[in-house]
Amino acid sequence: MKRERTGNNKFLKRLNQMRILNALREHGAISKIELSKITGLSPTAIGSITSELQEQGYIHETGKGESKGGRRPKLLELKPRSFYSVGVDFDVDYMDLVLVDITGQVIDQISHKVPKWDSVEKVAEKFELMVAQVIDKYSIQRQKLLGLGVSIPGLVDSNRAEIIMAPNLGWKNINFKYLLNQFKDVPLYIENEAMASAIYESWLGSCRGIENFVCINIKSGIGAGIFINGKLYRGVSGTAGEIGHIVVYENGPRCGCGNYGCVETLASAGYIEQRARKMARQGVSIKLSSFKDIDSISIDDVAVAARNGDEASTNILKESGKYLGIAIASIINMLNPKKIVLGKKFTRYADIVLDTVKAVVECKALKFPAADVEIVASEVGDRASTIGAALTPIIERIGGHSCTWNICS
């Protein structure tokens, strides 16, 4: 009985710590009185818990607040560079890594090309090397590392931190932790890439304070992270947000899923690149045809050509926007969200395509939900999912509205 009570107390204490840490995350530097009001905890409880958090180094006193007659109250805030987290985004031919501190501030970032044929063991080895380098560079002690967050373009079991299937990487049923050596003992979190982006947008990006939004990642495929009632929505088997296979053109190209005309066969950045290369070969686009290595034409090249007046490139991009708009109209009708954020490679050509997307949505979605939705490009380009992955160990410690782990569910 005594043991059980101790367990409960520990749990409650952690929960109360999380309430305080999360309030500081949301409100910045605030006084203990404000903390008490926000969290509903008594001033005595606030006093003892904040003392402990200060001792542990999570928070510190900063400046002084406005006086309402008596002494000016001291303000508390999350202590920058006190604790850290590393996030990584794996894809077919690269890994992107960021180091963030407990406030979510990005301290450093590294990109690394990975040969496509590298095994998952090799990738894990390289990943550990990069983590070691970055924490050495900033002399971060191991106990100051809250954890490692991994973003995967595929199906994951985030509760067990396992990769179920990442078709583009050729990974299946992988317990990534088993592959680690020197960081085996650091908490590891695995997140789906689009969901990681949505976590970023909710915590630090353009969806702060927005309860219902959809974050759409556009690269070789198209996927979404969905927030509903302030929480990441995973669905029953963790696959919610697979919007890439909404059929937008019944007789369209065959998709890897077996269907025809899925939106990712007509509007993904990968599809745009393929089509641009084909046009370059056919000589339809003078600008693209002048490339020495047509196979290397990237989405950035297509965007640059379009900006320089290349009609074929503009058409390819705008057509992708049309099909994306059709799929987004369905999403708006179905989910009636407040905001839609278009991320990853879309941000490279958003200036050319976003208006088309919006126009198609205005024409295709129902009036009421369309009037209430805002459609924007992500502000951080490709990095939302990397930072989102880095946030997952911090969320686990701090909790908060976007927390989807057991403790808050």
Added chain:
Amino acid sequence: MKRERTGNNKFLKRLNQMRILNALREHGAISKIELSKITGLSPTAIGSITSELQEQGYIHETGKGESKGGRRPKLLELKPRSFYSVGVDFDVDYMDLVLVDITGQVIDQISHKVPKWDSVEKVAEKFELMVAQVIDKYSIQRQKLLGLGVSIPGLVDSNRAEIIMAPNLGWKNINFKYLLNQFKDVPLYIENEAMASAIYESWLGSCRGIENFVCINIKSGIGAGIFINGKLYRGVSGTAGEIGHIVVYENGPRCGCGNYGCVETLASAGYIEQRARKMARQGVSIKLSSFKDIDSISIDDVAVAARNGDEASTNILKESGKYLGIAIASIINMLNPKKIVLGKKFTRYADIVLDTVKAVVECKALKFPAADVEIVASEVGDRASTIGAALTPIIERIGGHSCTWNICS
């Protein structure tokens, strides 16, 4: 200060009453000890609150539980026929009404044809007459009527109990309460029809205990009620679930929304009837062509003809199943639900079409979410939304997992 505290106490008391009533709803007849375990309330609190609820007539003692050595504990349950609620489902040419008691048991039901050209004032008048008749028939005192629940095929503001827009009924911006005379003082709840069906499926139907499911209503249009994490999901402007406009055939027929090939132009019961009548006129279907009044051919006639071997009717129905399957595949990919319930007129021909729907979903949806979803026809035919509407005043009193009103949000 004292006043505030009294207010808080009242609120807490109501909340605790709801916890108990809802536990009894979910678990049936149980002892006070079990109630204490389930609700987390102390035995003393359980004792005083259940006494009061017994006095008020909401609950009663029933039979005796199994003894674990000592005296056999008395069991408590919701008292059947103690309190009542009336639900109504309005549509173009009918109103369906049910009387239910606090346990959700349907006591009576009445259907009434309404001339299409009737004004909303006339409809409200007729509705009051029907309510008065049914409560008179069962000698129900006014204070035993928890409220009236109204299901509308359109956009509603359930918080303000207002009808924003019901295109098929020709109603716009209507405060239905203002139109009432003798029941002005009875609590009134307005619910979207598909959402009302979803409430029914969650409380009494085939989705009890299921957190994530989609209830699709098929009649003249197609709409859905979505449950996410155990709660009805309304979206930002209350329009979530407008799946009727998912485009399933880019060059399909023009829809009322302005698009082409929306699923409701190819798979609604209204569309099936239209097509059947056209075929009857063209003599394509011998069975349907033999109808004296071709304009009166209903979905039931088409289903009967199909069951009697009429190929044209079977084809029309199965084709609607194909398009429905395509839309459902998108819903499954996007929301990864545990269950999909197909309701309203679909239940009249589910035996002919459900297999086609499932086969198309298996072919078109992604494997993982498709493997975890169950697709069924509703067990109560057209009546899910009527009963769901009747449940809304009870939910307001009892609370519970599907409650979406302020008190639980």
